[in-house]
Amino acid sequence: MVGAPHSSKPDVDNLAKAFMDASKTEDSHVYSLQAGKYWAEAGSIELEAQR
Template identity: 45%
Template sequence: MKIYDITPIGKPRMTQRDRWHKRPATAAYWAYKAQVRLLGITLPESGYHVTFVIPMPASWSKKKRAQHNGQPHQQKPDKDNLEKALLDAIFDDDSRIWDGRVTKRWGEKGQIIISETTSINTAGAPA
């Protein structure tokens, strides 16, 4: 298991205009991609489990923070957009990725936790 101290963000909806007009959402996305590459985060083609730890807002009370710490994160950003942003940061072409699991949880600080799971061979039987 590898733990990276980085606040995950979801991939924003982008348009052609984003090439020259830098919106805050796209600027944060490009910075996130650069930080992922600097950290040297890698994923296998299959058999990974990525846990995105979403930081709790500073405005939450200590009681509310204690209740939510480690609990499932069931609001935006969507898990598919988090995974999409991570895969785009790691791979130039992520079409080779065919099997992976994603979880979102609340935490004190943003993290990406990557562990490898039992891989499945292409015939469908456990390897």
């Protein structure tokens, strides 16, 4: 199932909110956010920043 979409809880919007709350970035500086949940061997959050 690694790489397949993950549709169980927690909801993706809750994961995005938790990540934003934990980051040191001011929320108002973020103008675009794309989030997805996929099965993996171990839990993680991957971030790709673009300027």
